[in-house]
Each structure stands twice: as structure tokens, then as C-alpha cells.
Amino acid sequence: MENKEEPVFLGLLDDKEDSTIDEFSTKFGGKPKLLISKQIPQSKLKCPSCNKQLSLVLQAYSPMIDLPRAYHRVLYVFCCLHCSDIKSWKVFQNQNEFENEFENENQIENQNENKIENQNENQIEKENQNQNENKIENQKEIFFSSNIEFTNKEIEENSNIDSQIEKLLLDINTKTQKEKQNQIQKEREKENQIQKEREKENQIQKEREKENQNQNQNQNQNQNQNQNQNQNQNQNQNQNQNQNQNQNQNQNQNQNQNQNQNQNQIQNQNQNQNQNQNQNQNQKKSKNRKKNQKKKRRKKQLIIPAYFLDIIPEPKKKNIPKIKISNIEENLSTESKNEKLEKEDPFLKFEERISREPTQCLRYSFGGKPLKTQDKFIKTIPKCPICKSSRIFELQILPTIIYYLDLEKFNIDFGSAYVYSCEKCCGDSSDYYEEFIYVEDPIK
Ligand SMILES: [Zn+2]
Numbered sequence: 001m002e003n004k005e006e007p008v009f010l011g012l013l014d015d016k017e018d019s020t021i022d023e024f025s026t027k028f029g030g031k032p033k034l035l036i037s038k039q040i041p042q043s044k045l046k047c048p049s050c051n052k053q054l055s056l057v058l059q060a061y062s063p064m065i066d067l068p069r070a071y072h073r074v075l076y077v078f079c080c081l082h083c084s085d086i087k088s089w090k091v092f093q094n095q096n097e098f099e100n101e102f103e104n105e106n107q108i109e110n111q112n113e114n115k116i117e118n119q120n121e122n123q124i125e126k127e128n129q130n131q132n133e134n135k136i137e138n139q140k141e142i143f144f145s146s147n148i149e150f151t152n153k154e155i156e157e158n159s160n161i162d163s164q165i166e167k168l169l170l171d172i173n174t175k176t177q178k179e180k181q182n183q184i185q186k187e188r189e190k191e192n193q194i195q196k197e198r199e200k201e202n203q204i205q206k207e208r209e210k211e212n213q214n215q216n217q218n219q220n221q222n223q224n225q226n227q228n229q230n231q232n233q234n235q236n237q238n239q240n241q242n243q244n245q246n247q248n249q250n251q252n253q254n255q256n257q258n259q260n261q262n263q264n265q266i267q268n269q270n271q272n273q274n275q276n277q278n279q280n281q282n283q284k285k286s287k288n289r290k291k292n293q294k295k296k297r298r299k300k301q302l303i304i305p306a307y308f309l310d311i312i313p314e315p316k317k318k319n320i321p322k323i324k325i326s327n328i329e330e331n332l333s334t335e336s337k338n339e340k341l342e343k344e345d346p347f348l349k350f351e352e353r354i355s356r357e358p359t360q361c362l363r364y365s366f367g368g369k370p371l372k373t374q375d376k377f378i379k380t381i382p383k384c385p386i387c388k389s390s391r392i393f394e395l396q397i398l399p400t401i402i403y404y405l406d407l408e409k410f411n412i413d414f415g416s417a418y419v420y421s422c423e424k425c426c427g428d429s430s431d432y433y434e435e436f437i438y439v440e441d442p443i444k
């Protein structure tokens, strides 16, 4: 049975993606590198479960070298990192013919043999690189120009705020100065009034004294009268003194009141200043919040860490450990039991097959057999909607990527993801054709 199987190629995690990656590379994560200038429509990259943007899981360069129109062919597998629903997975296929004369080479082997490439390919790669660089430069320009716009706006707004603050401070300062001057004037006026009043009082007193003197001069008059008059004078003097005291007290009170008012005004001014500062701070804070929200929105276009894949043929079956165990422990009958168990239990079979290369993350075998992790498996694969041909197994993404690509933090969990594509590889370079992907429930 196994001899009839299509050859299987394994994808092992290689270096982290760098700037040399192109559309002819097979890689996990990052952003898709496209064969054609047309982008994958955003409407196709919406999660069917939560409607958010899907993230690239795998870009697999899988050319059909016998098919000129699909000489270059790439599969793009996406999933949703927002809701992590296994129903969110999608796969698109795009192809492009090779325009120039070119030797037919097995592209996957070519990748394995560290890219022995002819000049034509180099030229195309350079052109593509240039295109990509141009794209990147354009994107950079757009990104930076939007940034510049943003920062200019920010500067304008900030300078507006600054000028507003300056105005406010100036207003406050002029106000306080004016108020102070007014207060000083008022105080001076009051002092003048007080002096005038004092002078008046002194005059009155002097007049009275004169009168008294006159009265004293008229001592011949009745002493009783004099005494009465003196008493009256004394009373008047007392009254005057009291009046003066009262006036002084009132003045002091007024001064105190003025001082208090001044203090209150200063406090109010300070409060206003603080309020203004707080308002400005709040404005700045809300701006920062908005910026952070923007950043978060940008971050919400979640991206899986990008790694090249090293493609190798699947190693042959290893029997050595089992033979050892059977030699030490049990007889041949137990071994045959184990083999039976493996055939019955898909997960044991899966484990055995994976153990040939435990670090494998991808299994590629166009028209080959999927390696199930469990009994439960999709019964019927939908046919190609374009040519109505059957879809056949093409590749399998293994759950080992959950660990290698740190997908646990996105709550991504699954048994395996199986890509089935049209057996006739139909399609062309004008669009992205959705193929079928079945994602198994997580391994229990
Ligand atoms: Zn989703």
C-alpha cells in the first residue's frame, strides 16, 4: 500500500523571515507575498465567525511545473487570531504562468538544494524584489507621510494649546495687575479719606478747644454752667474719641476684608490656572488615548511570527525502537498487537508517522493521503466550484505550529488543517481561488 503513495515532503521550521523572502518562498506567518499585482480582496479575508481580519498562517509555493498556466502557484492559508474558531480557516490559490523560456525544474527540490537558479530566474527575482521594494517604499512613504501629517497636526494643535495657555496666562496676569492697581488706588483713596477725616476732626477739636478756652475765659459765669459745659465737653471728647476708634476699627476691618478679597482672588486665579492646566492635561491625555487606540487598532491586524520553511522528503519508517522493546520485554505477539492498535487508533498511527521527523510542521503530498489524528473526519470534500472536478489532498498543517509559532497565546488549537484543491488546478493569474480546508478538532 505505502509504495503506491505519493511522495511526502515535510516542512521544518527554518530561519526567521527576512527581507529576502519572496513569493516563491514557503513560509509560516508574516504577510502574504503575492504572485500578481492584485491584492487578495479584503472581503475574502474576513473571518466568517467574527468578521475580523484573518491572519496568514501559511504561504506555500507549490508550482505545477507540468502545467504552463500554473507554473507558479501559491497557496495562502489564513485563520482568525481574534476568535480562534477552527471554522475561520480559509485557503486561497493563485497561479501565474512562466513567461520566459525556462528549464523545468522541481521547485521544491530546488528550494531544498539552496536555490540553484539560472540567470532568468535571478532577473525575475530581482525584478520582483524591485517591485516589492517599490511597494515597500510606497507603503513606507504612505506610512511616513500619514505620520508626518499626523505629527504636523499634532504640532499645530499643541502650538494652539500653547498659545491658548499663553493668552490665558497673559489675561490672568493683566487682570491681576489691573486688580492690584485698582486695589492700591482704592487703599490710597481710603487712606486719603481717613486723613481728611482726621484733619476735620482735629479742626473740630481745635475749634472746640478754642470754644473751651473762650468758655474758660468766661469763668465768671456760673460755675455750675461751666461744670456742665465741661462735662459736656468731656462727653463730646469721649464721643469723638469713640468715633475715632470706631472709624479706625472700621478701617482696619476694611483693610482686612480687602486683604482677604485679594487673597481669595489670588486663590481663584490659581484655581483657574490649575483648572486650565488640568483641562490641557486632560486634552493631552485624551489625545494620547486616541493615539493608543489607533496603535491598538493597528496591532489588531494580528500577525503570526514569520519563519521560512525548510522542505525535506519524509524519512523512511524507523523500526529500531520497537524491535528493541519487543526483544527486552515481550514476544512477537505483543508487537503485532501494537501494530493492530496503531491501525485502529489514528492518533497512534499519527504519532508513529510524525516520529520519523518530530519537528515537522507541514506535510505536502499533492494527491497523497492526509494523516488523521482522530477517527472523526470530514466525509465528503466539496468539488471544485469552477470545473466541478474532485478536490484532492494537497497539504496538511500540523499542530506542532501551535508550539513553534507560539499560537497558544491566541488560543489557537486544532488537530491538523488539511488543504484540498482542485485536481485540475484550475484558475488563472487574474484572481485568488478559494480552495477547501478542513480543520480537525484539537487532539484530546
Ligand atoms: Zn474570527
Ligand SMILES: [Zn+2]
Residues within 6 Å of the ligand: 384, 385, 386, 387, 388, 389, 422, 423, 424, 425, 426, 427
Ligand atoms: Zn477546478
